[in-house]
Amino acid sequence: MNVVAVSGSPRAMGIAQGEALAGAIAAALRYYRGLLEGMGHNPAAVAARCRPYLELARRILPDGVAETEGMAEGAGIALEEAALLNCLEEVWPEAAAVPEACTTMTSGRYFMHAEQWYAAHSEIALVVAEPDEGPGFVSPTCAGFLPAVGLSAAGFAQGIDSLVAPDDTLGAPRVFVSRAALGAPSIESAVAAARTAGRAGGYAHILASRDRSVTVETSATTASLLENPEAHTNHYLSASNPSGRRGSEGSRARLARALELLAETPPKSLEDCARLLSDHDSAPQSICLHESGPDASGTVFGMACDLVMGRMLVSDGSPCTGSWQPFEVAPAVVDVV
Secondary structure, three states: OEEEEEEEOHHHHHHHHHHHOHHHHHHHHHHHHHHHHHOOOOHHHHHHOHHHHHHHHHHHOHHHHHHHHHHHHHHOOOHHHHHHHHOHHHHOOOHHHOOOOOEEEEEOOEEEEEEEEEOOOOOEEEEEEEEOOOOOEEEEEEOOOOOOOEEEOOOEEEEEEEOOOOOOOOOEOHHHHHHHHHOOOOHHHHHHHHOOOOEOOOEEEEEEEOOOEEEEEEOOOOEEEEEOOOEEOOOOOOOOOOOOOOOOHHHHHHHHHHHHHHHHOOOOOHHHHHHHHOOOOOOOOOOOOEOOOOOOEEEEEEEEEEOOOOEEEEEEOOOOOOEEEEEEOOOOOOOOO
């Protein structure tokens, strides 16, 4: 696993990520260019569509833009290339081709997230951050993506599940919003960041501390709070449901299986969490997903957090086969019990 220690300003943290991950970022760009060309699209033209999103984000979430600019500088790539990686869900020309992502579960002191994405974008980075402003955090991510999921020294964890609604618009990219929420000074501030006005689209932000768990389901123009979530996948659970749809068969299957696992065998350790994230017993999609083909979807890493001890396990690859490595936030988020 690529473990990258970053500190300082948003731009400085981006530069450090870009320098450490330059080879992996270049490989990711080659992969996405190949997908676009295979669909008959010009990769440079698709990357150029990021410009208006970046300009709006400069006003709404300038730190996210500064970190992206730093990543481009550190990796030696154009800003539009770094932006393409972080605006995929906004500018991808065939939205239906973007894989569903992800599965998140909470159970008492434990927080679990299975990152489902393009299986070929499999080089994982673990960003250990000490920002000049705001709490430190530990965040696993596909190389080239801004940190979005992870464990914060402010005492909370965040998982992100993709959602689709018809009100997508020109605005701050989703990943920039999730990055702002991860860097928030408290879980309450993270909830507010998830609801940042001027979003291009929405996510489900699953947020949990030792005292509270909440899901913020957003679209570009709506936001709903669900208290005490147990599990979430890739469809809206709130009664308002701005998508107007039930959710895909795969998303519903993963949610049903996650709830079943939590009811039957709730985790009592981080190792138990890793076992739940390695589950294959649902169809047509499993929590630990393996598909084949150039545009296949797969679970590229698992993240398990102990919200009391401030500890995390991350799998370097699929949860069922990857090597699980331990990390801690610093300073410890709460008293040891």
